[in-house]
Amino acid sequence: MNRRISLMSSILPAIILLTTLANGQPSGGFGRSPQINPDKTVTFRFNAPNAQDVKLSVQSEKAPVQMVKNERGSWSVTVGPVKPDIYPYNFIVDGVQVMDPGNMHYFPNERFKGSLLDVRGDSSLIHSMRDVPHGTVTYELYPSAEGTTGTVLVYTPPEYDKNPKQKYPVFYLVGRTTDTEETWFKVGKANLILDNLIAE
Incomplete structure (x- = not known):
């Protein structure tokens, strides 16, 4: 019982602190x-x-x-x-x-x-979410020439994993200036564009 009270007494200040921080954020x-x-x-x-x-x-x-x-x-x-x-x-x-x-x-x-x-507009927009098969976007890590670890996002088309012998072309999208590896997907919607083009 004493151990439980001791544990609660150590956790309670942290809970109060987190609640205070949360309440300090814009609601x-x-x-x-x-x-x-x-x-x-x-x-x-x-x-x-x-x-x-x-x-x-x-x-x-x-x-x-x-x-x-x-x-x-x-x-x-x-x-x-x-x-x-x-x-x-x-x-x-x-x-x-x-x-x-x-x-x-x-x-x-x-x-x-x-x-x-x-x-959002109608489905005529090339980056719109359409009722078509969708590919997969994965985050991959790679060692860079500078000795650090970089991140790259890889898009693979629908049914990619079901056809391991199928060969696909590789298309590289490189962000400009200060864009990150996520920009083409979160802003440019590259995965939805490719889904729609493949479906056409």
Whole structure:
């Protein structure tokens, strides 16, 4: 019994600390962000009660857009209609660029970190999710010439593992400047494009 109490007394401060840290993060209770509306306008929200100025910087707009603060300290703005595509964006909070804490999708880049807005269209978009067989994307490690370990993403087409003797061409996609190995897939949707092209 004493051991159980001792164990709980050592764990409890850690639980309290984690709870405190979680409560210190921006909460999603102020509404979904981004919210894509039926008319293809998009509503962005950001919870920052102590901020003096918040703007939205999104690739679909020519310049940063001023956001409006409500009585609860939540900032919001609606833009568009937005043409179906994928757009990086972030919030400029008192001059500092920050990602959207309400959006788990981000732009993989070594220089900047932006959130991603995916405005879906019909199935005519080449990168759209269609009802076709899908390939597999795997993460592989390799030793680099610099003595470090690099990461590469490998796409294999549908039925690849079921036909080990089938030969396939190799297509290399290399990111530019500060893009990471994930950019072609998380932003460029290369795997969905290849799925759709193979199905055609």
